[in-house]
Amino acid sequence: MSIWLPLMHLLFVPAKGEFRSTTGISPVAQKLAKRHLDLWSDPELKKQELDQMRISNPEWDYMGRTFLVLSLANMCLRAPERKQTYLSVMDLIIEDTQRLLAEEGNLYFLMDYARRGHFIQKPARSIFIDGELGLMIAARRFVEENEYAEPLSERVERMIRRMRESPVMSCECYPDECWMFCNTVAVAVVKMHDVLDGADHSGFLQEWLSTTRERLTHWETGLLYSSYTYGGEPIDGPEGSTIWMAAHCLQLVDEGFATDQYERGHKELRGSWLGFAWAREWPASWQGPPDVDSGPIIPVFQISAGASGMAFLGAASFDDDEYYRGLTTSLMFSGLPVMRDERLKFCASNQVGDAVLLYSTVMGPLWEEVRKRDTARKGT
């Protein structure tokens, strides 16, 4: 046992550049993307795959779309020769999502309990829906401009108005339930809109940052709360399934604050042993019950499937190669990959999990483009 266990990770550790590459699209990203592109070119396959996920959680259908659009935007910037192929799928996803929201309403992508309560802010809207659709549209426009400029401006102005009305500058995702994940997505969209359309909401963003730091930070860890009431009372403490994405989005708004949140998350939530790495859902100072976000939790090590999946985003965003390598080693061991016809999927995962992973393998150029244009804009 003392011989094999320290060696076991060598069976699973990926080669350098297999998952993430500084230029172009890595081999794993290409194989993962092929499977997702198949889904969106075959309606029957798409229906089958998304319906499967919707049984457990309709949010995953929506988030899977967001992460795939973000991935494709980065892939367009990494491989401009394939831009038109990727753009057509991005448009297909955005149009299909808008159509479903128009036909079925915002609740279509929310879990059932959204129907059982009443949103405090009127008219009722979910920042989960508004923010992620805004993010998809903004990402599309960074690759190539189209007719989405006006819808994005309308959406952003409405989000800002509603966030300003809120006691803690956060909007509800579910009745009397605000999520940091969704509100950081919203502020990233505001920043992207400013850069795209020459608007200036820097005052709003500063106000949001100072309110969030003061009112929505767990004092023992310095990490942001995951969920809270409309009035700002914490519901869930810091969570791995939230903080990595929140830190990633905050990179566009305040790089220093984002790095601080990542480092604190790394200190409180990262786990590693014998070459494998993972993330815990909660820090030692806050425990909560496992839920649909945390996924199954492996006792003793406190490994959370949800937090570990999202940790790929954190590690990739902050160029934490050592952590990313440990996470990919764990993934190759426990994710049960299957390769068929140059298409890769992880059997222990689902479409949204694989889309998050795909995003982590290609992310970088889109955020870089936002920063570059922002710097150029300020220069002039």
Add this chain to the structure above:
Amino acid sequence: MNRLRSIPCWAHNTKLCSPAGFALRAGLLCVFFLVVHLAGLREYASILSGTMPQGPIGQTASKFFAVSYIFLYLAAIVIAPILGIAALVFFLLDKWFVRRLLRPSR
């Protein structure tokens, strides 16, 4: 009581606690895993992410397949190599050290 006492003896007599016994167990775990793998049970592991696998099979059967696959996968990846290494070490000890120690000195 007598039956309980006889278990280690039985194990020893049938040479399960021997290099060959360890190697046999390691091989069996690998064969069992290979069977469920070739039968396509890996697809059912999507239950781990809270997603029901495709196909006409019911939830209970799907869970059973998923648990069986994961159990045998871990057995083949974690336990079988340990047994294999143990068999090798046991064999070497048996072959060299024990015989050398027991060899009558001249």
